Amino acid sequence: MAKLAFTKSKAFYDQYFRNPNPDKKSTHYCPGCGHGNVHKFIAEALEDFEVVDRSIIISPVGCSVFAYYYFDTGNIQAAHGRAAAVATGIKRTHPHSIVISYQGDGDLAAIGTAELIHAANRGENITIIFINNAIYGMTGGQMAPTTLIGQRTTTTPRGRDVHNEGFPIRVCEMLNSLEAPVYLERVSLHDTKHRAKARMAVRKAIKNQIDGKGFSLVEVLSPCPSGWKMDPVDSIKWIEQEMTKVFPLGVFRDKSKEVESFHFEKPQLPADQITDALGLSQLKVQHFEQSKPEEKYRNPGIKAAGFGGQGILLLGVALAQAGMLEGYQVSWIPSYGPEMRGGTANCHVHISEQPIGSPLVAFPDVLIAMNRPSLERFQNDVKEGGLIIYDSSLIDIEPSRQDVEIMPIPATRMADELGNTRIANMVVLGAYIGYTNALNKETVLATLDTIISRKRLIDINRQAIEKGYEFGYEMKQKASGK
């Protein structure tokens, strides 16, 4: 171990103080290993482009897990395979930083394939340096996704067999099918000329990022004498003779001249703009008079139920919203658990003078039933002395309960008369408050601005509430013999 010393670039530490090895000048890589060369290319480029201080290098899991021993830049050590995702996170956080994800073939092309492909496909403005040594170096020479057919590793002791292990993955070719990548090149370290090319490729991949061009990846065919159980000289030969056959060298993609520069901005907004953006400054502190219903209509637990599409949930939201405006405690919850079955839409609303415990309404004071299954299913849960309101234009039976108040209302027919079947929910809502005075009509009408997103529909909803209200009010007068 630890033979190769770098000619020092300013992007390297003078002394590798993080290396526990007493020798603070040498790297932890084996003799003849390609990692050191590539580190050097990166360091030189960062120095030449004067971006050392703003660079952040992601060390992977693999032999280069300790890349951070060497680079005098910001450093993040990532989980196995996740470097491209980590790079995405820091780059998006500090877009001015120069982020380099340095990864081996196991890290990048096996466990981290998804992160790689999607970072590439998003066109993240990062640089990935991919060391393809056709083996898992760090863990002792197991098969990599890039291991050649027939190549012996500790987990392909008889050689990689296509029937059992498939074929070597060609990363550049694979990424080249995507739209977003800007620069993809495969280079090799097997002789001086190719090393010079590799050096230029690394530079370009970094320069692209500085210029805001987008995703660049350089794949480096790199020797791993220890993993391959060869001496450094044979390793170089093996790259030239075997690896380059399977992994042809060259530029697969270069759009760096065509694409426009793009840099994300992360403006820091002042407080008032944040509240605006969240829609909080529009919230008005409104004071609505609290309704004064009869004792039996106070603090109602309401269950509203019907078909999906009848606006049941919105009816509930209007009740809760109006309750809130009148200063009550309120809660709203859509159907839960077993109630979710059967294609009905239900919601539970509490309007209360006291803090609300359970938001569920298992035993309602008020049941609003907009279809027959809802009436049949829930009428027996209504509390004694409670109230059942049901849409008599859709429900052809009558509630069987004798111990509750009952208000049939032809809500759908009334809605049709107003010109829109879908506002039957608001007719019923109006009828409920007309009958009980649980909330003031003005308050309920005031909720429409908030709960109806299509402004042109507000008026017809208002009419529906008014009409329902009249109906409910009259029913109550009749019921109390006035």
Place this chain on the structure above:
Amino acid sequence: MAKELLKGNYAVVKGAILAGCRNYFGYPITPASEIAEAAAYYMPLVGGTFIQAESEVAAINMLYGAVSGGIRSMTASSSPGISLKQEGISYAAGAELPIVVVDIVRGGPGLGNIAPEQSDYNQIVKGGGHGNYKNIVLAPNSAQEMCDLTMLAFDLAFKYRNPAFILSDGFIGQMMEPVEFPEPRTDFPREDWALYGDAESKKNLISSIYLDPDELEEHNRKLQRKYQEIEENEVRYEEYHLDDAKFVLMGYGIVSRMLRSAVDTLRKEGLKVGMLRPLTLFPFPKKQIKELADRGAAFFVSEMSNGQMVDDVRLATELKVPVYFYGRMGGNVPTTEALIEQIKIYYQKS
């Protein structure tokens, strides 16, 4: 300040942004998708970033990268997605990164269903990922607390450089209640451990690797000291009618709402019941439980699970008093009425 009626899931996002969160990374999953949707809508409006990641694994690692940059950032998911994130959470714990994660728990195991459960207690409070670490875990029980505790999660995460969780469920996420929002926080100090892409911060290393056994042990001891400090300073809970209670109801999140109603009803009938509701699941209100147990109070724990928090309650009582359990699973919610029935049975026994 004015109130807004909104769902717990939305309150999380607004609270997060008010607390200074500017990055959201997530993968859709019911019943947490609304958090992603709200973040997708609001983040760009406040100069923040939203990325729909390719998986929960990617999302948690984007978060790892983003928080390395010292900026408040979050992810949210639901149970199966949280299982996938566990590796990344362990890395964040090891690297002492203040990530904030929201778990809107659904029914399990496996694909289970999308209905609310509380069956992630063990995987969040007890670890779930590898190694000797703990998350700070906050358990809201209302839309207001979805906002408030999310904000607190960021503060605690950064105070202790530790992952912080919101452990909630589909029920609270879906529930609409009035929420009062505080003023946005805007100025945050530079974190001396973080990477800002500049000369001053480049000395920093974000890493969880300690090759030397002694060093790793020392790192772990430091983490344990931190957890102890959190236990000493950050326990939060709500007491309800505990003064003279001889029977203590315990539950967190949505169940505590039913328990509160149960206390009201049972008190009217003359039963001496009260409720202790943990807002922090780690740190857990052990001391408070022990004091009640020393006083001879029996305990009744209800969870939407097979009984996970109840183990911690039993430990805290040092097994001196009976601890009864009533749980529902699969998305069934214990109703107040069912709880009252159960409580009465055990109340008689104790």
